[in-house]
Amino acid sequence: MQDSKNKTQKPLLRISNLKQYFPLKTKGLYVKANDGITLDIYEGETLGLVGESGCGKSTLGRTLLQLYKQTDGRSMYYGRSLDDIAPKYVEKTIKDLDKNKKKLAELEQRRDAIEKEYESMPDGKEKYQKRNELDAARKAANDVFLDMTNILGGFSLAEDTKPVIEAFSGIYKLSAGLCKEDRKLEEAKLDLADAEFDLKKAKEAGKSTASAENKVTKAKRKVNEVQSRIDAIRKELTQAHAGIDEMRKKYKDNAEFQRLEGFRDDGIDLARLSYEEIRLLRSDLQMIFQDPYSSLNPRMTVGQIISEGLFAHNYFKKADERMQEYILKVMDDAGLQPYFVHRYPHQFSGGQRQRIGIARSLAVQPKFVVCDEAVSALDVSIQSQILNLLQDLKEQQHLTYMFITHDMSVVKYISDRIGVMYLGNLVELAGSQEIFDHPLHPYTEALMNAIPTTDVVNGKEMQILEGDIPSPVNPPSGCKFHTRCKYCTEICKHQIPEWKEAAPNHFVACHHILGDRR
Numbered sequence: 001m002q003d004s005k006n007k008t009q010k011p012l013l014r015i016s017n018l019k020q021y022f023p024l025k026t027k028g029l030y031v032k033a034n035d036g037i038t039l040d041i042y043e044g045e046t047l048g049l050v051g052e053s054g055c056g057k058s059t060l061g062r063t064l065l066q067l068y069k070q071t072d073g074r075s076m077y078y079g080r081s082l083d084d085i086a087p088k089y090v091e092k093t094i095k096d097l098d099k100n101k102k103k104l105a106e107l108e109q110r111r112d113a114i115e116k117e118y119e120s121m122p123d124g125k126e127k128y129q130k131r132n133e134l135d136a137a138r139k140a141a142n143d144v145f146l147d148m149t150n151i152l153g154g155f156s157l158a159e160d161t162k163p164v165i166e167a168f169s170g171i172y173k174l175s176a177g178l179c180k181e182d183r184k185l186e187e188a189k190l191d192l193a194d195a196e197f198d199l200k201k202a203k204e205a206g207k208s209t210a211s212a213e214n215k216v217t218k219a220k221r222k223v224n225e226v227q228s229r230i231d232a233i234r235k236e237l238t239q240a241h242a243g244i245d246e247m248r249k250k251y252k253d254n255a256e257f258q259r260l261e262g263f264r265d266d267g268i269d270l271a272r273l274s275y276e277e278i279r280l281l282r283s284d285l286q287m288i289f290q291d292p293y294s295s296l297n298p299r300m301t302v303g304q305i306i307s308e309g310l311f312a313h314n315y316f317k318k319a320d321e322r323m324q325e326y327i328l329k330v331m332d333d334a335g336l337q338p339y340f341v342h343r344y345p346h347q348f349s350g351g352q353r354q355r356i357g358i359a360r361s362l363a364v365q366p367k368f369v370v371c372d373e374a375v376s377a378l379d380v381s382i383q384s385q386i387l388n389l390l391q392d393l394k395e396q397q398h399l400t401y402m403f404i405t406h407d408m409s410v411v412k413y414i415s416d417r418i419g420v421m422y423l424g425n426l427v428e429l430a431g432s433q434e435i436f437d438h439p440l441h442p443y444t445e446a447l448m449n450a451i452p453t454t455d456v457v458n459g460k461e462m463q464i465l466e467g468d469i470p471s472p473v474n475p476p477s478g479c480k481f482h483t484r485c486k487y488c489t490e491i492c493k494h495q496i497p498e499w500k501e502a503a504p505n506h507f508v509a510c511h512h513i514l515g516d517r518r
């Protein structure tokens with residue numbers, strides 16, 4: 001369910017199955033503000049997020065910046081390397097792996113010893129009993145092995161290690177199947193031995209041998225059946241091992257787990273950082289708010305507002321004279337006159353205040369900026385100035401934006417790609433032009449139709465989406481949009497639509513995408 005805008009573009013953030021639930025006072029109830037979001041955000045792009053208020057778009061922006069503690073899922077950040085932060089969770093993972101490695105080595109040694117003993121024993125009841133011991137030893141080793149793959153999985157493996165993990169878990173399953181069949185073979189052989197003994201006795205006693213012969217035939221057939229199943233599994237196992245060997249050669253390393261660790265994802269899982277660790281990244285991840293007035297301290301001058309972040313992130317020491325020069329540069333970048341530096345927020349217009357907010361956020365040289373309804377409170381004429389400013393700064397400073405808005409015209413203007421959210425989920429994601437030209441989800445279509453237009457030539461008129469957004473505490477079953485969708489059919493009420501790539505780089509979650517409905 002990854003979006004694949006452009007495989008050559010580097011992801012700055014890779015979000016998988018992000019959940020943000022807020023508990024209610026009633027025990028066990030949650031507001032599911034984000035309910036399993038998977039999304040890549042690429043370096044240098046502007047990703048627009050749209051949806052009605054309450055759809056979870058602002059929560060997603062704040063959760064990515066870890067202003068809320070993420071409930072579940074991963075938010076991998078690639079703007080810095082793991083070594084820059086050296087998070088505690090990585091240290092813990094390595095320790096857990098080391099512990100398990102030792103345990104696995106001991107268990108494998110024990111298993112091999114029992115196996116050797118077992119192989120050398122003659123067929124019979126004692127061997128059968130030894131088999132129990134061998135099965136338990138194999139299971140113990142396999143369980144630790146599986147634990148290790150889980151630990152590594154939690155460690156955020158790089159995409160290209162997935163085949164390795166899959167190959168290992170395939171081997172695990174085949175080995176488990178082989179254990180079962182081996183046991184059946186032991187039983188079938190014992191039954192055959194019993195049947196042959198009975199036949200021998202019948203012959204010696206000169207009795208009729210028909211029934212005993214029949215039993216022997218049946219038992220032989222059973223042994224052959226199980227044996228052929230075992231042969232088939234062994235063949236598959238050989239192939240799977242050969243596959244692993246191939247990968248081993250490819251990665252030029254012999255120790256299985258060292259190789260896996262070498263292929264760990266080098267991103268930082270923001271959701272697993274401690275409060276102190278996330279502070280180290282705070283300057284990388286900034287936010288520009290909707291209401292510039294309430295987000296600016298009225299008792300501070302512009303200069304003080306901008307310097308606050310610079311001190312917090314140790315850009316300058318208090319007495320450093322270069323700071324004033326830097327502040328003036330940042331103000332100039334944001335289109336603010338130098339003499340504004342000693343003025344207070346109330347002395348500015350809405351547009352100028354938003355420029356101060358922008359200067360404050362960009363002064364700490366972030367890599368990723370969430371613009372949350374950044375122009376919604378401004379007059380339309382000022383909106384375009386601020387949008388142009390954001391666009392210019394993005395180019396100059398190589399920024400990546402997540403642009404959250406309910407305004408479809410704004411999102412169209414500023415975004416490279418657009419994600420449409422409904423009740424905590426992404427329902428559609430595509431390039432800006434593509435989504436406006438070919439909206440595939442009925443909700444996107446409804447949002448488009450709700451854009452005020454004077455285009456009477458084409459017979460378009462303003463349409464407002466009917467009905468309220470359902471409660472995110474108890475969202476509707478199946479497709480969450482089904483209570484408001486004019487294309488809803490029975491399947492929509494029960495089955496959650498899959499997130500699929502309906503056209504190149506155009507993702508949608510709907511049972512009846514627009515093309516199908518026509």
Ligand code: SF4
Nearest residue numbers: 479482485492510511
């Ligand atoms: S899945 Fe069904 S209810 Fe949901 S948006 Fe598609 S057509 Fe409408």
